[in-house]
Structures are given as C-alpha cells and as structure tokens.
Amino acid sequence: MRLPTRAATGAVATGLATVLLATTASAAPAPGDPGLGDPYYPGAGNGGYDVAHYDIRLTYQPDTDRLAGTTTILATTTQELSSFNLDFGLKVDSVRVNNQPAQFAKDPDDFTELVVTPRKPLAKNQFVTVVVTYADVPSKITIDGYQAWKKTPTGALGVDQPTIAEWWYPSNDHPTDKATFDISVEVPDDVSALSNGTLVRKTKQRKDWTRWNWRSTEPMATYLAFIAVGDYEVLQSETPSGQPFVTAYDPLLGPSLPAAKASIERSPEVVEFLEGYFGPYPFEAQGGIATTGLGFALENQTRSVYDAAFFRSGTNMSVVVHENAHQWFGDSVALGAWSDIWLNEGFATYAEFLWSEYAGEGTADELAQYIYELYPADDEFWQVLPGDPGPENQFHAAVYDRGALAAHALRKAVGDEAFFAILRTWLEKKEDGHGTIPEFVKLAERISGQQLDEVFDTWLFTEGKPAESPNGTPATARAAAAAQPESYPEIRFTHEQLAAGE
Template sequence: MNTRSRRSRRSDSSRRGVRTGAPALALALLAAACTAGGDGGGVRGTPGAAGLRDPYFPKLGNGGYDVSRYALTLSYDPATGRLDGRAEITAKATQDLSAFNLDLAGLTVRGATVGGAPAAVNRAGNELTVRPREDVDKGSEFRTVVTYDGVPETITDSDGSEEGWLKTADGALALGEPVGSMAWFPGNHHPSDKAVYDITVTVPAGLKALSNGVLNAERKTADGRTTSVWHAAEPMASYLATLAIGRYDTTTTTALGKVPVLTAADPVVAAQTAALRARIPELLEWQTENFGPYPFAAAGAIVERDDDVGYALETQTRPVFPAGSFDTTTLVHELAHQWYGDSVSPATWKDMWLNESFATYAEWLYKEDFEHFPAQKSFETAFANDAAWAFPPAEPPAAEDLFGVPVYQRGAMVLHKVRQTLGDDVFYEILAGWPAKYRHGTADTEDFTEYVESVADRDLSELWDVWLYGDGRPEKP
C-alpha cells in the first residue's frame, strides 16, 4: 500500500511463471470456488465464482474470467458529489459462463450489456451479477459495458483508515488499497487480475483530473468543462488505480532519458513540496541502478493537503502523498514500490510483505548510500523494535494487520538476512532479478523463496523458518 506503504501504518512512522494472463488465484482456486449453475438441462455455462477466497478478503474478486482492459468514462461534479460512469470491461472467459460477477460498492447501476446485447443485472451487497443473453464460451473474449451513477462511498478499513472515494477541499481523491477501487468503478478487484486502463474524466472548468499513466489528451467541452484522457499501458492491479480531481499546480520533466514525469500539488502545498518533487528523476536514476530498468512509461507524484488524505500510497506511476509525509524517505519508499508491488504485484493479500519489505529496504539502502548510515544499523534498529515481532511478516493474523510493523520492518529484516547470508553480489542480483522475472505479473511468497534459492543455488530453509515464519524474536540479530 504502500505506505500503505502507509507510513502512518508503521509504528515509526501457479508458481513458476510470470502471471500476466489469467488471474493466478482464480486459476488456483477455480475448481473449489466456482459455483455450479443450471440444472443440467442442456445448459453448458455456469456462473463464475463470486469471490476468489483470498485469505483476508474471501469475497473480493471474481472467478470465470480474466480482464485485459478497463475503459472508464467518468464525469464528476464536486458541488453535488455525483459521479456518472461508464465502464467498458474487456475480458477472456476462463470457463463457459452463464453469469459472472463484478465488485461494486454503492452507486446505482443503470444498465449493462455483454457483447452489445442487453444483460440482466442483480445487486447483493458489493456483488454485481451480470447475466448475458447468451452464454460466453470458454476462451472467448467478451466486452461488458456497465453504466452507473451516484455519490461514491468512502470506505473505512478494519484498521480505521479511509479509502475508496475521499472528498477533498476542492474535489475528490480515489484510493484503492486494499478494496477501495470498487467504490468508483465495477471490476474484478483482486490484485491477481491485472489489466490495462484507459480513463477519461470530465470535470468543471478550472479543475484538473489526474490519473495513472500518460495524459493522451486534455480538451475543453462545449459547456466549458475539461476532459482528460489517461492511458496506463502496463498491466495494473485495480487497487493501484487512482483519480485525483481538484486545483493543482503541475510540473513536467523527463527521467531516465525518455520517461515523462508529471507531478501535481495542491496549490496550498505546492511551494513547500516543489524542491523534493523535482528530485524524482534523480531518485529514479539511483533506483534503476539497484532495481533494474524502470517498469513503466510514466512517473510522477500527487501531493495533497494533510486534511485530504492520511497516508501515502504507491498508486501506479503516480504515487499519492499528504504534504506532511512528503519527505525523502517516504518518496524513496513509494517510488521503490513501482518495482515491488506495482510491476510485481501480490498474488494474494497475504503476500503484502513482498511489497513492503523491498520498499522499506529501499529506504535502508538510500540511507546507506547517501546518509552514511549502514543498512546494518537500520536492521539493528528494526530488530530492537518490539512491535516488529508481533507476528511473522508472511502470516499476518487478520486483515487489519496487513499494514502492521512486522510486514514492513521484519520483512526488511528478512531481506537483510538474505544479504548477509549470500553476500552483496548475489543480493543485488536478486534485487534486480526478482522484479525482472515477474515484471508486470504477480507472485507469492513461495515464488520468492524459490527464486532466491535458485539464484543462490542453496537451501535457505533455516533462514525462512526463523526470519520469515518464526514466532518471536531470535536471541541474536
């Protein structure tokens, strides 16, 4: 999250390939999760599963299909809080489908089509069931269009933080980790199903609408409103999608010779954050030296007032920050997530430590390289923190623990023990090789431990047993 990486969440502050096709968890659990439909009377298709049985969010996501593209057309009026939306979802069926579900919280569905033909819809909680006029054949691509409107919800997580649709002083901000994206568009909202996004947003004159990826067009409408067209070309988990609407001071530059960098800040905090925003190309240069090629076609940041958002989040290509947390350490953390968490996303929410361990270790590396504070010292500080030992980083007890101190600090300690055990040469090979192997895909903890052992060419079971899965603090660091 990433800080989710939420820095406010810290006390101090299927296995062997790149899963860019069918959702990893959907494939793994499809046999168990799918619900049988029809009475056998010549009906071939069955409904897709209403949920992927994620360890912490069992009803999140849906079975029976794999989304390849979302095309969202949105219009928002801050004066009324009303959002009008049209979601065009292109997907491939992974089974013969008589019906399928989309995740959607609140909002009113006005209609749906599948393949251009009207489809029946039904709502039950956050599940929107779509029943096409004809079954969708396994392996076929199909296009679903849902029209909807209403005042989007703010979702309060089990740990008390807010996500979904957040009203700001001059507009709105959409954040999605872990479940908030369902508050503003229907979709398959589990991180295992990544897709390309095209987001077109119309807002009142004088406001800007910012999202992920590259701004393809910005134009005035006939009635003086402004329409912005964004394209995120690389696969993205829905929790990393963002939409920021308001008055922003923006700057543009280039990083790494070719990557456009767009930063935006609320005018109230623009001046105080300008110098650090300007450092993004420099920081990306340093990170590519350590983590490998930058994985996206765009970069940047959005900085809001502290009253508008309470944590930083690594939304893909354009992380979001409250001004009070927009410091070098947090920026390094969120930019590192572009490799670890955004390009390589968790196969389930249980794998969140893979996001946060690397992003936290990026902080340690920055301090080592630029502040003369060795990573070993950061490790010792984390080791002494009692809160880091509340649970193993790969096994948070409940959803409210997903962003707990062990996920960040003890997760980073796992990486440091790998570095100590294997040496710097192999460790830096892993730092760049891991996001290269699973680039634009998803991975889980077993993928990681198997990958490290394959690079090291040795069994590291003892390290994993003590540092990744062990209960309590070892006697010695």
C-alpha cells in the same frame, strides 16, 4: 477418471467413449465464482474471466461529489458462463454484454457483488465486451464499514488499498488480474483530474468543463488505478530518459509545499538510482502528487500520491524512495495473494536503506541494527509475522520494519552478488505478473545455492525477537537512540498509514 475393468479392448474403448460423451453432454454453462479465494479477502475478485483492458469514462462534479460514468471492460472467459460478477458499490443504470442488454442485480448478501447475466451464455475462451453505466455519490458508500473514497475541499481522491475500485469503476478487483487502462475524467475548468500513465489529451466539449484523458499501456492491478480531482498546481516535463514526468501539488499544503516539491521533483533521480539495483524502470511515465486529507502514501502505478504530513518537517526522500521502489515491488510484480504483502513492503522499506547508504546518512547495517534494538523483546512488534500478518495486521509496522530486516538477513546470508541477482531475476521473470513468497524463497535458494529455511522462518514466520540482529549482533542494553542515524526519523514515518499526530 477411473476406467472400467473390461476383458476386451473394444469394450473398454466403447465404455470410455460413452463416459466421455455423457460428460460432455452433461456439461453446462455455470455462474462464475463470486471471489478468487484470497486467504485474507475470499470475496475479492471474480472467477470465470480475465480482463485485458478497462476504458473508464467519467464526469465528476466536486460541489456535489456526484460521479457518473461508463466503464467498458474487454475480457476473455476462462470457462463457460451463465453469469459472472463484477466488484462494484455504486448504483448501476445499465449493463450490456456483447452489445446486448444484460440482466444485472446486486447480490443480496454482498451489495458490492454485481451479478451480470448475459442474454446468451458465454463460451469458454470467448472475447467479451461489457459496458456498465452508473451514477452515484461515492462518499455516501460504505463497504464493510469502511469508506475509501475521500472527499476534499476542492474535489476527491479515489486512492486506497487493498481496494478502491468499488467506489469509482466496476472491475475484477484482485491484483492477479491486471489490465491496461484508459481513464478519462471530465471536471469543471477550475480543477484538475490526475490519474495514471500518460496524459494523452485534454479536450473541451462544453463550456466550463475539461476532459482529462490518461492512458496506462502496461498491465496494472485494479487497486493501483486512481483519480485525484482538485485545485492542483500541475507541472509537466520530461525525465532525463525522455519519459513524461507529471507532478501535482495541493496549495493547501501551505508551508510544507516547498519541502514536498523538493522531495517529489527528485523522483527521476530516485528511479535512476533504483534501476541500478532492480533493473530498468518498468513503466512508461513517472510522477507524484502531494495532497491533503489522505492520511498515507500509496504507490499508484507511475504516479504515487503522498499526504502532506510526510513533508511537515522538511524534505522526505525516504517516502519518495519507498513509493518509487513499489513501482517494481508491488506494481510491476503484484501480489499473488494479499498474504504475500511482505514482497511489497519489505523490499520497498529496504530500498530506503539502500538510499540512505547512497546519501551518506547511515548504512544498511546501522539501520537494521537500530530497528532491531528499537523494539524490546516483549513488544507486540515481534508477535506480528511479516510473512503472514493476517488482514488485521496487513499494514502493521512489523510488515515494513521487520520485513526490511528479513531482506537484510537474506542479503547477509547469501552475500551482495547473490542477493541483488535474486532481486533482479525475480523482477525480470515476474514482470507484468504476480508472485508469492514461496516462489520467491524457491528462487532465492536456486540462485544462492543455499538452503534458506532458517533465514525466512526466523524473520518472516516465527513470533518473538530473534536472538541476533540480521548483522549477527546480539541485542544490547543500551538505549536504542544511541544507535540512531540522523536520517532515521524520516524513515520511520514512511509507513502507508501515518501515526496520529505525525
């Protein structure tokens, strides 16, 4: 505010008081922003409040794909609100705010924006309880031409990224607004309902139906919450550290079922291995689910979900390493914006390099050299920038593979001691929160004591094939296959979106 020019001190004070009073008097509750301004998805998330907890209570009928439920949201306002938005695509029956019925309507320009108007405006820093009841058929809902909910022969999968919540619960759907979760799903007795965290209880309230109650006590991004309903073989045990270890397998995996078990059942070993590089495992439970009809793997917090195709050729430890590495990079430390996707995928892919060294199936140097020589200079691969790929290339192979090369280039530039100190410090300081690429670069330069613009610009932000590999080796004319370690084919197929026919 620019102060008035007055000769007398008293006049200045009087004028300032008048301005402040006028400003206060004119302030009024306003609608919360319908989006958080993410550079890739400006409408994702909502302004004006911060969610602390979601209590999601559902009943799901596999035969009809009908989902009915009540979601209770515990939040705190960050401004005075006359109304606020929730991200949600299903039909809503009612909304209550602080125990009073509230008006609600879908935004006519974006039906996934549920606009809620409380009976009374909400004050800043006010604790708020929002209760939304709803029922619909998620498989009939298309958002921006996309269908994320997957109906399966015996149930459904509420699993996807960058968004899935809109198909099964109302939320503030952006990774920067994490919350804890209770997820309770009632299903027929002949199917199971899997989700995140710890299975705290299974209950029966009526004949032929069972309710599965899951709890996640660590903050979680909305897209990482999931449900998987179906005819699964569910295994429950404990890890060597005493954490609940829940895995589930779709019998439709057929001949791939033993390979899936031989891979996913080793998850605690993988977690223990990664703790040596990344620090303590950040969550309260572990596990994994192998299913059909997904088409990718996804790092749902505490319990990743894998498509059967990853195990078609036998065991695939690389994909298990990749998704468990995300428990640190992506889950514990979420994205500040979806343009920061390299922080997720680059380091999850690099974890595969570390495991390959541990397993004696190729060093990080060998894998980095292979990827560098695999793609010729005129390949589209080198035109995608891992540091800012754009929403259309957010899950392009370059984000994974060139992203891993960027991690290896950083390691070679600063040395092992500084490199792993950077990773551990980043994960410790940002635990339960989110981070951006500029923040990571700043930390890397502080810990290493080096100016690293050239490394990050070359591997993350410059189109074209670098003149040298991260190992400092120029490209050669030899066939890429000549440099291929035996384990590399399985690494190539860990990308979240499986190539057709793989």
